[in-house]
Structures are given as structure tokens and as C-alpha cells.
Amino acid sequence: MTAQQPESRGAAVSAPVLELDDVHVRYGGSHILQGVSFEVAATGVTALLGRNGVGKTTTLKAIIGLAPRSGRIMLRGSEIQTMATSRIVRSGIGYVPEDREVFGGLTVDENLRLVAPDQGADAPVVGRLFPDLVTRRGQRAGTLSGGQQQMVSLARVLLRENALLLVDEPTKGLAPKLVTEVADVLAEVARTRPVLLVEQNLPLVRRIADRVVVLDAGAVVHRGAAADLVADVDLTRELLGVSMRREGAA
Numbered sequence: 748m749t750a751q752q753p754e755s756r757g758a759a760v761s762a763p764v765l766e767l768d769d770v771h772v773r774y775g776g777s778h779i780l781q782g783v784s785f786e787v788a789a790t791g792v793t794a795l796l797g798r799n800g801v802g803k804t805t806t807l808k809a810i811i812g813l814a815p816r817s818g819r820i821m822l823r824g825s826e827i828q829t830m831a832t833s834r835i836v837r838s839g840i841g842y843v844p845e846d847r848e849v850f851g852g853l854t855v856d857e858n859l860r861l862v863a864p865d866q867g868a869d870a871p872v873v874g875r876l877f878p879d880l881v882t883r884r885g886q887r888a889g890t891l892s893g894g895q896q897q898m899v900s901l902a903r904v905l906l907r908e909n910a911l912l913l914v915d916e917p918t919k920g921l922a923p924k925l926v927t928e929v930a931d932v933l934a935e936v937a938r939t940r941p942v943l944l945v946e947q948n949l950p951l952v953r954r955i956a957d958r959v960v961v962l963d964a965g966a967v968v969h970r971g972a973a974a975d976l977v978a979d980v981d982l983t984r985e986l987l988g989v990s991m992r993r994e995g996a997a
Contacts, residue, residue: 761788761789761790762789762823762824763786763787763788763789764787764788764789764822764823764910764911764941765786765787765810765820765821765822765911765941765943766785766786766787766819766820766821767783767784767785767786767806767809767810767818767819767820768784768818768819768820768821769782769783769784769818769819770782770783770784770806770809770816770817770818770819770820770828771783771816771817771818772802772805772808772809772814772815772816772965773815774814774815778965779802779805779814779965780802780805780806780809780816780965780966781964781965781966782818782966783802783806783809783818783962783965783966783967784967785960785967785970787911787941787943788941788957788958789941790937790941790957791937791941791942791956791957791958792933792937792941792942792944792955792956792957792958792973793941793942793943793944793956793957793958793959793960794944794945794946794952794956794958794959794960794973795807795943795944795945795959795960795962796945796946796947796952796959796960796961796962796976796986796987797961797962797963797986797987798963798987798988801962801963801964801965802962802964802965803915803945803962804845804915804916804945806945806962807842807913807915807943807945810827810835810840810913810943811832811835811836811840811842811913812827812830812831812832812835813832816828822835822838822839822840822910822911823839823910825838827840838910839908839909839910839911840909840910840911840912840913841904841905841907841909841911841912841913842904842912842913842915843900843901843904843912843913843914843915843917844900844915845915845916845919845945847893847896847897847899847900848900849888849889849891849896849899849900850888851887851888851889851890852887852888852889853887853888854884854885854886854887854888855868855880855883855884855885855886855888855891855899856868856884856885858888858899858903859873859880859899859902859903859906861903862903862904862906862907863906863907866906867884868880868881868884870902870906872902872905872906873902873905873906876901876902876905876932876935876936877898877901877902877932879895879898880895880898880899880902883895892925893920893921893925894921894922894925894928894929897917897918897921897925897929898928898929898932901914901917901929901932901933901936905936909940910940910941911940911941911942911943912936912940912941912942912943913942913943914933914942914943914944914945914946915945916945916946916947917929917933917944917946918930918946918947918948918951919947926948926951930951930954930955933955934954934955937955944956949977949983949987952973952977953973953974953977956973957972957973958970958971958972958973959971959972959973959976961976961986961987963986968986969982969986
């Protein structure tokens with residue numbers, strides 16, 4: 748396994764929006780995260796990569812306060828690791844979970860009004876990035892396709908002025924056309940706010956990510972520029988067990 752790599756010279760030099768320092772997560776007798784340390788730049792997309800089961804989702808849950816953790820987690824220079832999830836959200840972190848977790852019995856508009864009561868589907872960001880949701884505003888979210896539900900989940904966090912978005916496998920189970928649509932939205936979002944993205948689709952990572960952090964067995968084993976990793980077939984196969992040549996398009 749490779750040693751941790753420094754950021755490339757082209758990486759952002761401004762203060763990171765998020766810092767993890769020696770973060771551990773234990774569930775019962777299992778030591779899931781074993782001293783995870785990395786930074787998320789204040790701009791662009793940082794992709795958190797790794798094989799299945801290495802702790803990527805657990806890392807996001809530790810940040811947002813949904814997993815028992817130790818160590819230091821700092822958002823814009825302030826420690827948040829002792830805060831409850833509700834306070835962390837109010838501090839400026841938006842979370843898009845792996846399973847979307849829309850309220851299926853509510854309409855699209857009602858799902859969005861839970862976050863923005865005065866706007867819902869009328870919010871400018873919804874009309875700009877998710878026009879399909881505007882036309883489906885009265886449809887129950889549980890009857891939407893997986894890709895449409897993902898758009899609802901993304902739209903909810905964009906209705907708040909978050910300092911950072913945590914997005915967990917947004918293209919999981921989606922058809923290629925919908926993967927491209929999600930990638931378009933994430934690329935647009937990342938122009939105005941930083942994103943920490945867990946994703947298995949390497950062409951998507953190549954397209955929108957600036958930096959990568961790779962986990963293995965609950966520890967960081969590689970950090971660096973996304974372009975450098977995906978351009979190195981042997982390193983990609985070593986770290987992730989996949990080849991860019993076998994991955995689908997984004």
C-alpha cells in the first residue's frame with residue numbers, strides 16, 4: 748500500500764473548510780476508523796475513495812455526528828466533534844446520505860418545504876438546477892425514480908447556506924444518463940461551495956474532483972490530486988482494485 752502523498756502544487760492553499768485529526772470510530776468490538784486524518788479544501792470537490800467496507804460512509808457519519816467518534820474535527824477552525832448532529836447541521840454542514848432518505852409520503856414540494864417553508868419548489872436554486880422537480884412538485888416523493896429522489900435529496904441541502912456538503916454515493920444504482928445529470932449538478936454546486944464526495948464511479952471522480960483521499964482498513968493510505976490518481980492505472984488498481992478502463996462513463 749502506498750504512503751500518504753502530499754497535495755499537488757496546483758492544490759488550493761487557502762485554509763481548509765474541514766480538518767480531521769486522528770479520528771477513531773468504534774462500534775462494540777469493531778475499530779472502524781483507526782486514526783483518520785485529512786483536510787477538505789475550501790473550494791471544489793474532495794473525493795473520499797476506497798474499496799467497499801473501508802470506512803468511507805462511517806467517516807461522513809463521524810463528521811456529522813451520527814457515529815461515536817474520538818479525535819478532533821474542525822469546521823472553519825472550530826471544533827465540532829463534541830456537538831450533536833443538529834448543532835453541526837446548523838453550523839453549516841449539509842449531508843446527503845447514501846440512501847437518499849426522502850419522505851416518500853410527502854410531495855416533492857412538501858419535502859423541500861421542510862427545509863425552506865417559504866419557498867419549497869419555488870426556490871431559485873431548484874428551478875435552476877432541478878427543473879424536473881418543479882414540474883413534479885405535486886408528486887409524492889416515494890413514486891419518483893431513484894435519480895429523481897436523489898435530486899430531491901440534493902435540492903434539500905442546497906436550500907440552506909451550507910459551508911460544506913457531504914455527499915455519499917449519489918450515483919449508486921442510477922442509469923448512465925442519470926449519472927451524467929447528477930454529475931452536472933455536483934459540478935455546478937462545487938463552483939460555489941466545497942463538497943466532500945464518497946463515490947465509486949471513477950469517471951465521475953475524474954470529471955469533477957480536484958483532490959482525493961483514499962481509505963483502506965479504516966486509515967488514510969493516499970492523498971493527492973484526483974487527476975494524478977486516475978491517470979495512474981497501476982496505482983488506481985492497487986488502491987481501489989479497479990481500472991479506469993472498466994468503469995462506466997459519467
